[in-house]
Amino acid sequence: MRARRQWATKWVGRMGAVHLGEDVLARARAGDQQAFAELVQAHQRVLWAVCLRITNNQHDAEDALQECLIAAWHHLDQFRGDSRFGTWIYRVAANAAIGVARRRNRPVSLEDVHAVTPDVSDRVADVDRVRAALAKVPLAFRSALVLREICDLTYEQIAVHEGINIQTVKSRISRARAHLRELLADDVAR
Template sequence: MEDEATLVTRGASGDQAAFAELVTRHRSMIHAVCVRITGDPQAAADALQETLIRAWRGLPKFRGDARFSTWLYRIAVNAAVAEAQRGADRPQPVDPFDLTPPAGAGPAFADTIADRLAVQAALRRLPPQYRAAIVLRECADHSYEEIAEILQIPLNTVKSRISRARQALVSLLQPDGV
């Protein structure tokens, strides 16, 4: 298995197979971040496609100041935030396959689905800059330093955005009247 730096160098020279391997290594996490930021599977797919197009076109200019994954996440977050802003007025589809209980599922499954839908709805109500920070921290498990690098903002701003996002999520997820 080739190391990432070699694949990046080959990809920057136009090697499509090397770029495809880089995509294979990062696609699922990038897609997950896009889904969490946009709150919509179709918008996330559009953001992922835009991310991969921008990455392919921009790879020859990649300087290596940051890790490739950090650079790719930065592109993905920007694309997902743009999609989220474009789609703010779109109705949010519900995927019926996500709601189908597995065989033998009990009443707790309905609670799990309700919790997921509530969190997705609450995330959609956060400002995009808070949503991006909290998703990178809680869903993609990036450190504060990595998030600062991905979003190109100061470390204290990352901490502030995550703190405010958590406070907002707690408020949004509390039952009415509590």
């Protein structure tokens, strides 16, 4: 697994500035790994954020990102172009992260959250609190919230992605937000 993670990090991280267009997507579909790397590079921060927020663990997020990249590469021909490429690959990342989180099914420690970004302590302290609180939100609610807030998907897109109706999506997002508010309020009271 570690070798795969290192390969993904090198592969995604080796690109510089990116200019995307239909030609890049067409080249990637034709099997051009460099073009695929350009597509992924443009979205790598959000892909990482989706994987990390859903799995709540750096190592699991790395595994999920690796699975996302492999799945996206192997199924690039299934991208129909009905939505933006970013929307499609965010869904692939969310599916991979949910799969890893379900397989691991282990509690998340604060050390895992802090190990992800050691420089966070140099930034705003609230980021740590939000991450820790988000880690405590149940997976179904957390997943819906991440897809809405990080991936910027609509309720309809989330419903299709999760295989649930729109009202359930709204309910899950509402419950996730309420749960976060409660956890953050409890943290402030301490």
